[in-house]
Amino acid sequence: MNWDWEKLQKQQQGRPGGKPPSFDDFQQQFDKLKKFKLPGWKLVLPIIVLLWIASGFYIVEPDEVGVVKQFGQYNRITTAGPNYHIPYPVESVLTPKVTQIRRVEFGFRSVGRPLTQAFQQGASREVKEESLMLTGDENIVSVQFIVQYMIKDAKNYLFNVNDPEQTLAHAGEAAMREVIGNGRIDDALTTGKQEIQVQTRDLMQRILDSYNTGLSVVAVQMQNVHPPDEVIEAFKDVASAREDKSRFINEAEAYQRDVLPKARGEAAHIINIARAYKETKVRKAEGDAARFLSVLTEYNKAKDITRERLYLETMEEILSNPDAEKLIMSRDALRQSVPYLPLDKLPRQPEPKPAQ
């Protein structure tokens, strides 16, 4: 048909000449094209139509859903497997991945880490303007966390919000700051993490649902929560003070455990010495008594002679001592002599033995 139309134009134009050469060239080219196409066009058209029809087939992967639009308007949801839509320009299809869990980072950025790998200290860079937050007791804390989310409603996700990911990032930041702002710094740093995560997740979900984003927050995970660098030393010192406290107490208890058994040992020692004294004393007495009684038995048999013997033996022993000075004077001489006490020789005091 088209070619007839061209011919007609040519006939109508019917110019006698004086045309620019370029037009001639064009004309010739056109004729050639015409001659080339003429035999084929009846064959080409059905192929084009077939291709157009075939372009309506599409595959929805298991982790996707198909969302079909008819003239731009949402029409239907299709599920996994091969599907068909009326080809362009009537219908078009979008296939968002709905089972995939995505993650977004707050307060830090991972450096060269695949998403599947667990969080590691040092493999990330803190973003201070995102991580520093005010707490309800007017302290500042640095919170780094991730949010895992997925698409729960493909239709809402595709059509309701102009940038769902950006919306989620905003909501995450606002929610975490609100929750942290309602709590105390010690909750965030120690025991309250679980509670904060749950509250943040719920608040985020409420915010996202209020915009109908079609997103579902799977989890909020606090990764690294620490006091700001400016005060971290003071916080560490509190921890070490707590350690010190228990160390002091342990040391004191160790002292106690050391001293008391030793004291008990010492006590046993003291008592045993006393027992030894007692036993010694008693036995000595018994020995002495036995000896006395033996001698007494013999003494009673011959009183006078034994007395005499004992007396002489004793005197002999005393006087045979070379150290003892002996002096024998008559009673008269003794009476006439001046008693004289040489003070310079005081250690050698005379001890006049009382005469019996």
Added chain:
Amino acid sequence: MKKTTILLGVGIVLGALVLTSAAFTVDQTQQAIVIQLGRPVGDKSLGPGLHFKLPLVQNVVFFDARILDFDAKPEEITTTDKKYMNVDSYTKWRITDPLTFYTKVRTIQGARARLDDIVRSQLRVALGRYTLIEVVSHKRQEIMDAVTLRSKELLQPYGIEVLDVRIKRTDLPAENARSIYGRMKAERERQAKQYRSEGLEASAKIKATADKDRAVILADAEKQAEIIRGEGDGQATKVYADALSRSPEFYEFTRSLDAYKRGFEKNSRFIMTPESPFLKHLK
């Protein structure tokens, strides 16, 4: 035959031209209005789907039908307790009435300017009524709700619906942050001191108790020891007494002799007269 085919061809081409300039689709994410000579036609906007207009005289203006985001620049705000804070907020909004929107605001940029004005001033007013800590914690939701409500009222005449004004960040200017850091430090230092002195106190108590217990144990032992010694002395005395009372005079005699022996062992000087019984045989 030739004529009809020619006419048919012309018809198809023209038809196609008219159709493409008359038909248009509105995507699920869009809404549209038809403009004729600079004025909107009809009193309703067009939703997603296939629509027609008059070619050449009418044209279509598309608007986003989705919820849009307006992220305001952080702004310094003074709270009622005269503290400064940087408040960063975002607003979620939507074009609900494209006709009004087109006549009053015309473009997204225009809308942003309006949003910026209104949200900013509303935030300023609302935040100025609370203290810093109220803003940060328990009054946050209340403030956001109030600002959202007021902004919603003020922007409705422009065909705009404000869904949510939300405070994203509340940060302190550097010097306020510094003073907070100072306070945090002081608090922690106090805590550390307290822990250490509690530790020292407990330790001193334990040690003192241990020392006391030790003294008591030893004193008890000494007491026991004296009692035992006494028993020993008593028993010994009894044994001596039992034996010696058999002949006191003999004991006295022998014990005296023993005492002489021991007593005159060193540095003794004996002056004896011949009358001494010991010397009776010297005569």
